[in-house]
């Protein structure tokens with residue numbers, strides 16, 4: 325998006341599609357993130373006015389080491405740029421560079437019942453995974469609502485796991501409009517969740533207690549990073565948990581982590597060809613893993629090369645983020661002015 329386009333986007337241009345999405349810098353991005361979100365983000369950012377930001381305030385719920393947070397933040401920027409995000413098409417920036425996110429969040433806290441947050445599935449899950457149940461974690465969905473509403477976002481591309489949070493955002497938009505906006509001049513459009521469900525859950529490299537594949541997730545330590553390479557990548561792929569089937573017997577494709585991962589990379593013809601090999605006596609999991617390894621290397625070869633180039637140009641990456649934030653902030657400020665007026669913070 326050009327600078328003049330961004331400047332012309334008045335808050336009441338809410339009729340057009342405004343795509344908003346946050347990415348957590350809480351660790352290396354993995355294949356689950358790629359197939360479940362990033363790939364669609366990259367497609368969407370060219371089609372609509374779009375704001376993509378690295379949510380470093382959200383990451384404070386799990387990362388409390390300054391060096392690590394800085395590193396993860398820049399890594400996400402590098403990953404997105406390497407995977408094809410074009411900063412001339414949409415804004416890419418860091419959440420904390422637009423302070424209006426947290427300013428709006430405070431106002432929204434006062435419209436949010438605590439009981440609603442306590443029932444949050446994601447909140448309960450994160451506590452179960454061992455995160456501290458602090459106020460940041462509890463209020464996470466409210467900051468997320470502010471992230472979206474501060475741009476008048478109308479479309480939020482998220483995984484199905486985030487649907488409940490978008491419901492909270494929708495309720496907060498309606499509530500704010502009801503409490504503060506006069507008549508038929510609502511401040512916030514009510515955004516729609518755009519559920520990115522064209523890919524089933526990407527399985528990790530291990531199995532759960534009952535021997536079933538489980539979701540690839542940083543918290544389970546069962547990820548394959550998008551930019552893993554060399555021996556590290558090989559070790560992860562060759563170490564994927566499988567059934568123990570003698571080489572002479574056919575291997576089931578159903579419920580097999582390796583085959584599920586292969587399906588993400590292979591077209592129908594290739595999938596059928598490999599499924600056929602699974603039934604042959606001279607084809608084992610080692611062979612399948614080698615095919616998967618080659619597919620991962622091939623799929624991301626270009627992005628990996630681009631990322632290495634970008635690593636040599638940290639100033640360019642910082643410039644992209646700074647310019648993205650400047651553009652985004654112009655729009656955020658417009659919304660914030662209307663909010664301050666509606667709430668009575670200007671006197």
Ligand code: ADP
Nearest residue numbers: 348356357360361482483525526539540541542
């Ligand atoms: P993690 O579980 O590793 O902490 P996040 O919760 O940060 O991952 O994931 C961000 C987004 O990436 C999710 O909302 C979802 O869209 C996508 N995603 C993450 N893991 C997977 C997975 N295993 N399969 C499909 N999509 C996933």
